[in-house]
Amino acid sequence: MENAVNGNPVSMPRLAFVLRKHAGVDAHHLYGTRVVVTLPSSGDIVNLTPVGNNTLRWDHKTAGDTPVESGELLWEKDPDGILRWVINRAYSLGQIVPQYAGVMAELSGRGLSAELVDADGGGFLIRIDLPDHTFLLIGGGGNLPPRADQVERWHVQHEGVEDHIAVVFRSPNSGTADAAEMAEAAASYVRLAVASPRE
Numbered sequence: 001m002e003n004a005v006n007g008n009p010v011s012m013p014r015l016a017f018v019l020r021k022h023a024g025v026d027a028h029h030l031y032g033t034r035v036v037v038t039l040p041s042s043g044d045i046v047n048l049t050p051v052g053n054n055t056l057r058w059d060h061k062t063a064g065d066t067p068v069e070s071g072e073l074l075w076e077k078d079p080d081g082i083l084r085w086v087i088n089r090a091y092s093l094g095q096i097v098p099q100y101a102g103v104m105a106e107l108s109g110r111g112l113s114a115e116l117v118d119a120d121g122g123g124f125l126i127r128i129d130l131p132d133h134t135f136l137l138i139g140g141g142g143n144l145p146p147r148a149d150q151v152e153r154w155h156v157q158h159e160g161v162e163d164h165i166a167v168v169f170r171s172p173n174s175g176t177a178d179a180a181e182m183a184e185a186a187a188s189y190v191r192l193a194v195a196s197p198r199e
Contacts, residue, residue, distance in 0.1 A: 009054060009075040010082075018079045023087045037086060040146040041095040044068065048082070050075060056082065060089070091146065096124050099147045103179045110187035119143045128186065130193065134160045136168060136186055140177065154182040158193070 010018070012029040019027035019037060026038040034049040043063040051057045056075040060068040073082055089095070097116055107114040107128070117127045123143030128136040137159055140151035154177050158165040169185035171177050 007077060009050070010077055010079045012048075012050075015048070015079050015082060018083055019086055022083055023090060025086060025090050027086075037090070039090045039095055041090070041099045044095075046086070046089065048073070091123070093124070096144070096146065100126070100144070103148050103183070106179045106183035107186065110183050112183070112187055112190060114138070116144075128190070130158075130190065132193075134158060134165060136190070138182070138186070148179070151177040151179075153177055154179070156182060156186050156189075158189070 012032045012035050016027045016029040016035045019025055019035065025040055027035055029035050034047055037046040037048065038044070039046065045061050045063065045065075047059045047061075048056045049059070051072070052075075054075050056073045057070065058073055059070040062068060073085060075082070093116060100116060103126070104114055104116075107126070112128050114126050114128045116124050119125045119139070121143075125143060126138035128138070130136070135158075136156055138154065138156045141153045141155050145151060153171040153173070155170050156168040158168050168189045169182055171182070
């Protein structure tokens with residue numbers, strides 16, 4: 001990426017642009033004095049404010065303005081380090097898990113023990129381990145989006161260590177992602193699979 005010249009740290013407008021383009025977050029600068037980032041899962045706010053020649057102070061607050069934590073980052077002409085930091089913060093399990101609490105409750109209420117796991121290639125999926133050492137993977141047509149309310153279609157598949165076993169459930173139409181319907185289909189399949197294990 002091209003950055004500020006002559007060794008000066010990347011400008012706030014340029015940093016906001018890089019974060020929008022490459023991290024997929026809402027980021028804007030306030031008159032070039034700081035960058036405000038909205039985390040896509042929680043709606044929390046991270047302010048990035050210059051406090052010295054090569055230092056940015058970051059303050060993470062909830063959408064309701066309650067402080068979460070703060071610290072400092074190295075502010076260089078190359079924004080890649082700050083970009084990686086924002087991506088890690090925006091798409092961490094700590095940000096994603098609370099957004100899927102309702103979905104996890106639907107699964108748990110049907111006797112399924114599920115967890116959010118890292119997906120190959122980035123992102124997250126829901127995984128349910130089964131007694132025969134196979135598992136269900138639940139996504140939103142691919143990896144899960146940052147918030148459960150952004151899932152347009154549920155997709156549940158039964159996987160083995162090295163083989164795809166079956167598609168368990170797929171929401172009928174895009175935009176009809178009903179977590180209760182998906183959880184019921186997964187629970188029914190598991191009851192059947194456990195009662196009739198694979199040979």
